[in-house]
Amino acid sequence: MESMKRLFALLLLTTATVIAQTDDSSAPRPDLCRDPFRQLTNAHWVVSFDLRPLFNWFENRQGNRPLGDWKRLIVTTMDPSGHGLLVANSVDNKVIFLRNYPFFVPKKSTIDVFAVALDEVHTYKDATGTEQTAPVFDYGIPYNPIAEIEAAGKRQAASRSDLSENGLRQRE
16 A cells, blocks of 8 residues: 555656646757757858857857857758758748758658758749749758868878879989
8 A cells, every 4th residue: 555655656746747847949959959060062162150159149048149140940841852851930831941951850840950041942842743932941061170170181191192202203
């Protein structure tokens, strides 16, 4: 009988804890603050971003918000499409193309991300087969700046080695 009372008390405490937990949509979710280092690219340039100040601001909400071009999107996934995802914005249910999102997510999953709006549209066919367009947002390509620096150093060392070997061959 005593063990039943303990079990009942534990069950009651667990239920109360679960009920007390609310979904605060303004609180950052783990997937929101992924990949602090990202690159945006096109045919002519590569721009690297350190999103850590934005992540920090979002967690603390103190001072001016940095990196204003990076918008928070809470979206529901629809379909993978090329190099991104078709998603529906949770605010107005408009379809958006999220480029370079590097994670697999099943359809109808909610994701919370920072992305940059581009001056582009993505063309897709809706469920009826009608061609539609959607604005393009870019998640960016995650990268590791330390690995980039190390790789650049190795390329530079290899280049110097090639130059010195070619110089020796030309003299012979």
